[in-house]
Amino acid sequence: QQQVKQSPQSLIVQKGGISIINCAYENTAFDYFPWYQQFPGKGPALLIAIRPDVSEKKEGRFTISFNKSAKQFSLHIMDSQPGDSATYFCAASKGGSNSGYALNFGKGTSLLVTP
């Protein structure tokens, strides 16, 4: 059973536009929500992450918006660039450092930013 649902499956955005990817989760015990970026032939790399005590986190052009009551979170990429073309995964886990709690991933969104 998929614990994290991600949409859309693919996304095409023009250079300079805003890319938006959405995720929803079921398990209210989740308290760590990261986004990963993956380029072909590479492993996922952490892009940005949020905990449910805040509703928004911004790092450069990347912003996570978090809605605890709706159990939804989203990634916004402002001023999208061709170099942002990659697959993006949302994930969720029960947090705590050095715990065994694993990440539960969405199915991924393939983003293409056109020149």
Add this chain to the structure above:
Amino acid sequence: NAGVTQTPKFQVLKTGQSMTLQCAQDMNHNSMYWYRQDPGMGLRLIYYSASEGTTDKGEVPNGYNVSRLNKREFSLRLESAAPSQTSVYFCASKGYGYTFGSGTRLTVV
């Protein structure tokens, strides 16, 4: 460079053959994980090890075994490979955040 190292990077197996995928991390992390990635499926957890000496099943453990050899190393074994195990396998470790290896691309024919 600190990180997670996986070997081999590529492997082709015949149905029924066995092999072990190796993973090592040098960040002194307690928790380690094995995921498989299939097109359109995201990453699915196979097994994890919360600490040295412990292992637990994840979402898709059938057909796999693991060994947490020491704090650094966590191996994944396929005893009798099947075409359904054709996938890209990622090892990860967790400290403050999760760090992934570069993956092993396995094809079973």
